[in-house]
Amino acid sequence: MSPRRSSYRPVAEAAWRWVLDQVREDDGPWIPQDPSVTEPAYDRDGLHSGIGGLAHVLEEVRLSRPWTPEEASLADAVAGRLRSRITVTTDCTLFDGLAGTAGALLALGADGTDEVLERLATIAVDGGWPQTALGPPRYLPETRIHDATLGTAGVLLAALWARRRGVSGAEPVVDHAVAVLLAEAEHLPTGTGWRWVPERHDTEPGARQMPNWSHGQAGIAGALAVAGAELDRPDLVEAAMSGAEHLVTLADTSREGFVAPMTVPDKPGQDPVTFTWCHGPTGTSLLFAALDHAGATDIAGEPPAVWHRRCLHSVRTSGLPERLRPGFWDNDGRCCGTAGVAEVFLDSWQRTGEPDDLAFALHLADTLVERAVLDGPHAYWRFLEHRAPEPLLPPGVGWMQGAAGMAATLFRCARVVENGRAADPVPRADTWWAVRP
16 A cells, blocks of 8 residues: 555544544534634534534544544534524525535434424425525525525435435425426526526526536536436436536537536636536536436437546546646635545446546545645645635635545545445435445
């Protein structure tokens, strides 16, 4: 085993130790966005940057070794805090709200997911679920969001995951989410389109759209594909296929690749494409994995599995994880950087056994080890913002943009190096269909 690969587990443990040492108490556990923060934020319980994300690290740790008493106590405290907030939480999102809470409780093996589903069913409104992320003056009152992280598609993925795990009460949530997404579809000459925010709620008609996974077309179509497979509804699979065909018309498919733009139209001063989970072919590959899982056979003349490979080919040949220029690959997190790409390539390898996927995933894990800041018993990472007066950012703590999520990736990579494909992946609401053959 190479020295770097023998370091996966020690660096993972050191990063997780650092995260555990950031956990604070104020009406239950919370973690700061970075160590300088002294008060809990609005998203203290969320998946993205809060204690909900710690549940997913604990799930990964449990596959690597038994929990320590400290970790078992943290798991109980996280579950208790999340359950205590169900009846008063109005945020429904996968990143920061009830949809993410469902996934966290399932990850911990804790009770309460049925209560989350009941709450989601109760507070559903016409056109989706209430939200507080967007409002006047840019957006109208009672704006609805439909994407996979802040909107209807994220709620749908969480409810489908709970249903798959045998939790009662998912059907009303699933049915409402599906009905909303079908009603919001825009039937175009090139296929079916979805906006993350319906145009009627936007004070800037024709505003830029984000077509990839996190906030747009790919995530919404992917959620419908998964729903079609789970509910045995060919109409949903057909809608997702039509959405994928429209996405193909937006993408650069040259050189055996697939890269959809970050925004349509491009935003001046912003790179037109990225290769991340959130806004690049890394995340968008999950749409094609979902269509393959759902039994779709043809998307714009190619099987979904071919488009999936095209996405990964574009990522692999993009130049990442090298920092080719200021602003290119200055982030190593799950949402926007190296760890998120490594996870998708590991998922693909777990499902297909393609050796190139494993080789690239471990190359990215090597990069995480190289870029870790080692500080006594701790490890963490610092990203770059080349446009800031001080480009080196403070270390992040949480799941999507901090040491917690990167530690989980290295724990998984260590298990893969030790056990090969026998190392069980951790399926989650937004990935489970992509990790099993």
